[in-house]
Amino acid sequence: MRKPCCDKQDTNKGAWSKQEDQKLIDYIRIHGEGCWRSVPQAAGLLRCGKSCRLRWINYLRPDLKRGNFAEDEEDLIIKLHALLGNRWSLIAGRLPGRTDNEVKNYWNSHLRRKLIKMGIDPSNHRLNQKLPRTLILSGSDTSSGSKTQVACQPCKPKKSQGDNDQVSDAGSCLEDGACTLPDLNLDLAMSIPPPSIPVVEERQQCIDSNITGELEISTAPSSTLLLFR
DNA sequence: AAGCAGACCAACCGCAACATC
DNA sequence: AGATGTTGCGGTTGGTCTGCT
Secondary structure: OOOOOOOHHHOOOOOOOHHHHHHHHHHHHHHOOOOHHHHHHHHOOOOOHHHHHHHHHHHHOOOOOOOOOOHHHHHHHHHHHHHHOOOHHHHHHOOOOOOHHHHHHHHHHHHHHHHHHOOEEOOOOEEOOOOOOOOOEEOEOOOOOOOEOOOOOOOOOOOOOOOOHHHHHHHHHHHOOOOOHHHOOOOEEEOOOOOOOOHHHHHHHHHHHHHHHOEEEEEEOOEEEEEEO
16 A cells, blocks of 8 residues: 555645745755655655645746736637647646646636636537637637637546647547537747756657647747647 | 625645656 | 556645625
8 A cells, every 4th residue: 555645644734834935945946846755854844745846836936927817828728728628737838937726727717707708618619509600719808919719629638648648639629520620720829938948848848749740839939839730 | 894705726635647666 | 567656737625815785
């Protein structure tokens, strides 16, 4: 029987105090990320490694953007969700400074409702009946630049992170007879990742590269475009 | 001002993938 | 090859905030 990730009796739970945050920040500043299991003890924290990792990734990391989502970020989330389903980490990976948790929360609290209001089923990005077949998604107003016409079955989230997942998921969208492919125009504009690509990012790119069966990732001077093939 | 409901968000939990022995 | 340990992900929960009555 596997041991639990931490001895629950000896660990704090709930909200983090400022002192705890500072300890974690100080520790990671000196030792860097990695080996989360040993972090709590080494940093003098009564937390489990998992909790430390989450706190760092979702809240303490210096490169986090925080604050409201911009309209183009909203657009991007909607587009990526239509494409990838609830793969929050993948989606967040395309939004610099945003975390999967943040994206997930934002989706659940804002975007889902927004889509519903627009007559779109957020679970599959299909238009509900009685509405025009092609609807332009462009944030809260129709004047914003990017446009998406999504009428495709979303990719059902899968637990497995297997290399073929993304391909099969995206592919399932494409292969779904109900999809109206001609309507697809996913011009997903992204910002280029920072010059020094962290390990996680690097791994993400490996994953992304597996999608290229269906998607082409091209880089323009100021943006990266994901295009359906 | 008090009570309530809904929205928001940080954090936890369980599971699966991956790594190591 | 199988068991065990670690990490990462997505779903969910629960506390806090905010607006309304």
